[in-house]
Amino acid sequence: MSENLEQDIGYCKGLYRQMLVIRRMEERAARAYSQGKIGGFCHLYIGQEAVGVGAISALEPRDHVIAAYREHGQYVARGGSARECLAELYGKSGGCSSGRGGSMHLYDAKRHFHGGWGIVGAHIPMAAGFAFASKYRKDGGVTICFFGEGSVNQGAWHEGLALAALWKLPVIFLCENNYYAMGTPLERTTSTPDTSQKALGYNMARDSFDGADVLQVRRRVAEAVKRAREESLPTLIEVQTYRFRGHSMSDPAKYRTKEEVEEKKQRDPILLMARHLEELGMPSAELDAIEREVKVEIDEAERFAEQSPLPDVAGVEHYVTVSDDRAKGIL
Amino acid sequence: MPVIAYREALRQALAEEMRRNPDTFLMGEEVGYYQGAYKVSQGLLEEFGPERVIDAPIAETGFAGIGIGAAMVGLKPIIEFMTWNFSLVCYDQIVNHAAKIRYMSAGQYKCPVVFRGPTGAAHMLSAQHSQSLEAIYAHIPGLKVIVPATPYDAKGLLKTAIRDEDPVIFMESEVLYGTTGEVPEEEYTIPFGKADVKRPGKDVSLITWGKQVFTTLKAAELLAKDGIDAEVIDLRSIRPLDMEAILASVHKTNRVVIVQEGWPFSGVAAEVCFRIQEEAFDYLDAPVRRVTNLDVPMPYAHNLEEAVLPSPERVAEAARAVCYR
Numbered sequence: 001m002s003e004n005l006e007q008d009i010g011y012c013k014g015l016y017r018q019m020l021v022i023r024r025m026e027e028r029a030a031r032a033y034s035q036g037k038i039g040g041f042c043h044l045y046i047g048q049e050a051v052g053v054g055a056i057s058a059l060e061p062r063d064h065v066i067a068a069y070r071e072h073g074q075y076v077a078r079g080g081s082a083r084e085c086l087a088e089l090y091g092k093s094g095g096c097s098s099g100r101g102g103s104m105h106l107y108d109a110k111r112h113f114h115g116g117w118g119i120v121g122a123h124i125p126m127a128a129g130f131a132f133a134s135k136y137r138k139d140g141g142v143t144i145c146f147f148g149e150g151s152v153n154q155g156a157w158h159e160g161l162a163l164a165a166l167w168k169l170p171v172i173f174l175c176e177n178n179y180y181a182m183g184t185p186l187e188r189t190t191s192t193p194d195t196s197q198k199a200l201g202y203n204m205a206r207d208s209f210d211g212a213d214v215l216q217v218r219r220r221v222a223e224a225v226k227r228a229r230e231e232s233l234p235t236l237i238e239v240q241t242y243r244f245r246g247h248s249m250s251d252p253a254k255y256r257t258k259e260e261v262e263e264k265k266q267r268d269p270i271l272l273m274a275r276h277l278e279e280l281g282m283p284s285a286e287l288d289a290i291e292r293e294v295k296v297e298i299d300e301a302e303r304f305a306e307q308s309p310l311p312d313v314a315g316v317e318h319y320v321t322v323s324d325d326r327a328k329g330i331l
Numbered sequence: 332m333p334v335i336a337y338r339e340a341l342r343q344a345l346a347e348e349m350r351r352n353p354d355t356f357l358m359g360e361e362v363g364y365y366q367g368a369y370k371v372s373q374g375l376l377e378e379f380g381p382e383r384v385i386d387a388p389i390a391e392t393g394f395a396g397i398g399i400g401a402a403m404v405g406l407k408p409i410i411e412f413m414t415w416n417f418s419l420v421c422y423d424q425i426v427n428h429a430a431k432i433r434y435m436s437a438g439q440y441k442c443p444v445v446f447r448g449p450t451g452a453a454h455m456l457s458a459q460h461s462q463s464l465e466a467i468y469a470h471i472p473g474l475k476v477i478v479p480a481t482p483y484d485a486k487g488l489l490k491t492a493i494r495d496e497d498p499v500i501f502m503e504s505e506v507l508y509g510t511t512g513e514v515p516e517e518e519y520t521i522p523f524g525k526a527d528v529k530r531p532g533k534d535v536s537l538i539t540w541g542k543q544v545f546t547t548l549k550a551a552e553l554l555a556k557d558g559i560d561a562e563v564i565d566l567r568s569i570r571p572l573d574m575e576a577i578l579a580s581v582h583k584t585n586r587v588v589i590v591q592e593g594w595p596f597s598g599v600a601a602e603v604c605f606r607i608q609e610e611a612f613d614y615l616d617a618p619v620r621r622v623t624n625l626d627v628p629m630p631y632a633h634n635l636e637e638a639v640l641p642s643p644e645r646v647a648e649a650a651r652a653v654c655y656r
Binding site for chain 1: 390392393401423428
């Protein structure tokens, strides 16, 4: 079945388009940030699109997704719109978190996209919690938890894996290894360069592969999804990937060479998928058409973000507790 | 009316709410096969089974986070800390996740998790096992902080906590688990944000909570011998705070002593004092005083521990001082 989809031009076009939306959205966000329209921290997913898109394409609506603060791509991959993402980055009321969260706190509860978290490694136990709930309810759902290779020293990371393995929770721990934890390269953050090897310490299944090919990501994550869904067992996956921009918009990325970045760009996931589509027979005119459509979508998303009003200051004390919200009549 | 122990009152609340709501589960260290480190959860594993009464390994960050995640997607977890001292290792999960998810998501989520366990000193357990940490939780918007002193309050408030839709910090006491009191057989709950007058009086308001309620009641007996009629207010609910009850008492007596276990700097007594002077300044006939732990880590030797903790004598002395006697 998996191989059929990989030859299915319609399906592949869908994945390609989704990655392109993320890419163009992130490029627009970078520009807006430089213009002062986005404040605070902004961590771009440029270069890593195949990981989020490929992994999430293996899920069903009943499943759960959680990520860290470089999560704009996963938000869109899970069905969120570029317009609500950009509006959130702009801090507007039309944003997916109504301007309350910002770049690091995108949420889309109805699509089971549970954020958007700023404390490195700390969200891992919550992923185990979603998986626990699926198992408790016997609803067959699985959870995917995205994090970077810089998180794997954090205590919370270890406790989440330890409990998931002990209690056989249906969760996929997916490490996006982009080799740089902010400015620190892999060999200076870990004694275990292959992050997936840490699974051995928990008697947990593991996998490790390159994440530039979105179809490979989908195929390999689907194996872990199957293990979670059918056997209720967790997997630790390391996906090697690369971010073409700095850690965040404030990072000039002096810790790596321009040559290295250019070399990595040869394996841009979007480029690879375009080639695959051409091999499947898509004419270049159609690829151009997709590019134009996506531009229209992102232009509209940017307009929406610009025109969306700031949140109402009168509501600044809403959403602290459910009971206060009920008392104020906003629930 | 039956007279039962505080731990039995908690157990009844847990069992009743777990029967009522199949989405409720209890998770913590030794809650199942050991029957509870302090026997609060005795018998629950037998009644509800290992899927709903879950023994956790020693990994507070892990199981607190699991509770938070499960609550976000609609379950009702009760997470037990063997003592609140151990919650410090997962303070990040509670403060940065449970307390904030509703706000950060603009109301898309609620986090109806109860964190419960004993708090405060419990006879020579030394510095790391004797802390009263209400203040560092009450400080955080998004959390509720509840500290029951009696079996009646414990049962009614725990039932409310389990039904509550927000994260609740529920603080019991090892020293109180064996104390007894009347608890009705019929179903009842106690709302949050309502203090209880444990002893009505007219001369001085003694405001307190948790096990210091009993220290304060003893102080009231000492004061009665001196002709000072003390009113003892048991807050029960630190956040939300019952200012109405506090102000009613202050309007009546014009003199206040706050009795708080735990350190003075930025303790809950400091907040209560600020609120009283802000809203009832003209009613005060003396400055507000407080009786707290000495500002030291808890020592081991029993005489040192006694010197650190509030005592009926220290409370009575403070009450006499605000009465200018």
